[in-house]
Amino acid sequence: MITPETFRAAVESKDLVAILGTLDPAIEFHSPVMVKPYQGRDAVTGLLRVLIEVFEDFHYTDELVGYAPAGRPDRSGGPPAQALIFSARVMGKHVQGVDLIRFNDAGLVTGLTVMVRPLPAAMTLARLVGRRMEQDEFA
Numbered sequence: 001m002i003t004p005e006t007f008r009a010a011v012e013s014k015d016l017v018a019i020l021g022t023l024d025p026a027i028e029f030h031s032p033v034m035v036k037p038y039q040g041r042d043a044v045t046g047l048l049r050v051l052i053e054v055f056e057d058f059h060y061t062d063e064l065v066g067y068a069p070a071g072r073p074d075r076s077g078g079p080p081a082q083a084l085i086f087s088a089r090v091m092g093k094h095v096q097g098v099d100l101i102r103f104n105d106a107g108l109v110t111g112l113t114v115m116v117r118p119l120p121a122a123m124t125l126a127r128l129v130g131r132r133m134e135q136d137e138f139a
Contacts, residue, residue, distance in 0.1 A: 002107035
């Protein structure tokens with residue numbers, strides 16, 4: 001079974017094939033710079049490929065794991081949710097961020113929300129990723 005540690009190890013090793021193996025086919029990815037989420041493994045794959053390329057010195061610094069959504073009576077039986085705090089650089093600018101990850105009962109990632117700071121680095125990331133995604137679309 002895939003566990004939260006499986007996703008983290010795949011991301012830290014920049015192994016796109018391993019990352020894709022942890023994703024549910026219907027994953028929903030919320031980007032810090034896009035209004036609409038990316039829907040489905042195929043759409044998310046292109047974005048993850050670009051992010052792996054543009055983040056420099058990417059590493060997770062902290063991890064939080066929980067097992068049940070708020071308000072659920074059984075607080076121990078639900079699929080895990082995870083927050084991974086990361087540090088990286090984008091074009092030489094320091095970035096701090098959080099990956100908020102939701103899993104299904106099989107351990108596959110069903111939801112991924114990314115938040116980054118500070119604003120100047122987030123804007124640089126948005127421009128760079130946007131250009132790369134456009135290049136990939138027309139390549």
